[in-house]
Amino acid sequence: MIWNKSKECMSRDELVALQGKRLAKIVDRVxxxxxxxREKMQEMGLEPGDINGIEDVEKxxxxxxxxxxxxxxxxxxxxxxxxxxxxxxxxxxxxxxKVAVYTRRDIDIWAECAAxxxxxxxxxxxxxxxxxxxxxxxxxxxxxxxxxxxxxxxxLPMSAGNTRKLIDMMIDMDVTTIACTPSYLLHVAxxxxxxxxxxxxxxxxAICGAEPWTDEMRNKMEELLHIKAYDIYGLTEICGxxxxxxxxxxxxxxxxxxxxxxxIIDPVTQKQLPAGETGELVITTLTKEGMPLLRYRxxxxxxxxxxxxxxxxxxxxxxxxxxxxxxxxxxRGVNVFPSQIEAALLTIDGTTPHYMIVVDRVDNEDTFxxxxxxxxxxxxxxxxxxxxxxxxxxNKLKVALGLNVKVKLxxxxxxxxxxxxxxxxxxxxxxxx
Amino acid sequence: xxxxxxxxxxxxxxxxxxxxxMTVSGNGINIVSASLADTNDFGVLRLLVSDPDKAHKVLKExxxxxxxxxxxxxxxxxxxxxxxxxxxAINEAGVNIQYIYGLSLNGEGASIAMKTDDMEKTVEVIDSxxxxxxxxxxx
Numbered sequence: 001m002i003w004n005k006s007k008e009c010m011s012r013d014e015l016v017a018l019q020g021k022r023l024a025k026i027v028d029r030v031x032x033x034x035x036x037x038r039e040k041m042q043e044m045g046l047e048p049g050d051i052n053g054i055e056d057v058e059k060x061x062x063x064x065x066x067x068x069x070x071x072x073x074x075x076x077x078x079x080x081x082x083x084x085x086x087x088x089x090x091x092x093x094x095x096x097x098k099v100a101v102y103t104r105r106d107i108d109i110w111a112e113c114a115a116x117x118x119x120x121x122x123x124x125x126x127x128x129x130x131x132x133x134x135x136x137x138x139x140x141x142x143x144x145x146x147x148x149x150x151x152x153x154x155x156l157p158m159s160a161g162n163t164r165k166l167i168d169m170m171i172d173m174d175v176t177t178i179a180c181t182p183s184y185l186l187h188v189a190x191x192x193x194x195x196x197x198x199x200x201x202x203x204x205x206a207i208c209g210a211e212p213w214t215d216e217m218r219n220k221m222e223e224l225l226h227i228k229a230y231d232i233y234g235l236t237e238i239c240g241x242x243x244x245x246x247x248x249x250x251x252x253x254x255x256x257x258x259x260x261x262x263x264i265i266d267p268v269t270q271k272q273l274p275a276g277e278t279g280e281l282v283i284t285t286l287t288k289e290g291m292p293l294l295r296y297r298x299x300x301x302x303x304x305x306x307x308x309x310x311x312x313x314x315x316x317x318x319x320x321x322x323x324x325x326x327x328x329x330x331x332r333g334v335n336v337f338p339s340q341i342e343a344a345l346l347t348i349d350g351t352t353p354h355y356m357i358v359v360d361r362v363d364n365e366d367t368f369x370x371x372x373x374x375x376x377x378x379x380x381x382x383x384x385x386x387x388x389x390x391x392x393x394x395n396k397l398k399v400a401l402g403l404n405v406k407v408k409l410x411x412x413x414x415x416x417x418x419x420x421x422x423x424x425x426x427x428x429x430x431x432x433x
Numbered sequence: 434x435x436x437x438x439x440x441x442x443x444x445x446x447x448x449x450x451x452x453x454x455m456t457v458s459g460n461g462i463n464i465v466s467a468s469l470a471d472t473n474d475f476g477v478l479r480l481l482v483s484d485p486d487k488a489h490k491v492l493k494e495x496x497x498x499x500x501x502x503x504x505x506x507x508x509x510x511x512x513x514x515x516x517x518x519x520x521x522a523i524n525e526a527g528v529n530i531q532y533i534y535g536l537s538l539n540g541e542g543a544s545i546a547m548k549t550d551d552m553e554k555t556v557e558v559i560d561s562x563x564x565x566x567x568x569x570x571x572x
Contacts, residue, residue: 376500387472
């Protein structure tokens, strides 16, 4: 089903005209309300009047995580504090978390975008949806929740973690739709299968996101649960889940171009690349009030397809993600940077031991192991001291990352040391192909 | 009256213990006793050797983590209750034993190596009992 036909199926000409109008308006707004952007534009000799259409977007400055960090927490807000109604945050590379602030209208537009995504999957007001994303600063829970309510579906705000309750309620309340991370859904599916409960559920759709996943995972969950599974994309800085999703033709993620202007750039030259070529996805928010972002560099590598989709929608489609331009890992939906691990290890005794992060997916769940080399200064002849060290590292990483990490002490030189850039991550999940 | 114990960090991997021991003996160092405390992922090998400083050095050169620690090597006569008597006296003195393991030193009786949270006091207590402790040279 198409939730907002006039916007989702607009002709390209109409869409480009609308985007141009909105871009000019948002540039005018940040120029006058966000000193940081005004200064950036003035340095470039740019005035709001120079931006008259989307062909002018290339003239605008980029926004990066470093810009967000410099302006933490509310420096990029374009409205007075009293207009803001919500804060979301996710972990940053180093230093402060990435924070996004929203006005009431931002929340409404986000809900509209998430509703479009859910409708694309087939969800209607007659459906019962379990939201299995975490509720909190993470955008997943509340993002999917507001979208589902906008649609008029009946929402169970499960949050993440209690699989037993999720399964019981799924059966008791005839749940038809689930929104959660793909790895978690596979975990739920296997539990249902083990307990012989597959015939008892009424599940039809799954909307999965917050981590990259593969066609094999989709096939597996569709086969096990007899459902249709869809991929949803979002990022805290832009709005969370609802930036785009895939339709029944699974031909890329439809991005809501009336609200988000996508570009693909060469991450090195920073020049726009022609449609179809792979580069870094850059998004300009066209309607955001709280924290509009000009040319935000997502660090996600992908390409865009503009041909009209068989489903009738005319929006551009984000193609399969090819990786990241940075070393961010997504573990069970949580963003993790190796630098966070390094910083946590540094607090143990003032120096960083050699370490290696080993990520894998076992039984469809991410495993996350940090191997730490035991140098003489960390070593003790007493086993309990070494066990204490393991526990200390575990606790520090838990605080820093919000994740349970398996810590393994290894011998020095067990890990590859290379000249120059030491390799700190081994990811065996094969998520990007 | 302490002897130097060489403690070595060893991952639980096939052949690893062999490699470490080869490094020690290959450098003409005699291993007097060996004891391994193991956990799921790693073990701590505790050795008494003829030349602990040299052993520490050669292991370090090979990138193997080791450490020298003082322990007390005690001769325990072959008589019922003789080990208990020593442990009892240490306990009475308010000293905690961190670990203990059997040694295979030449001589009449058995012997043990131990580490406690108050090594000076432990030596005093054992000495006052007239129980023999080995010196580094006697190993």
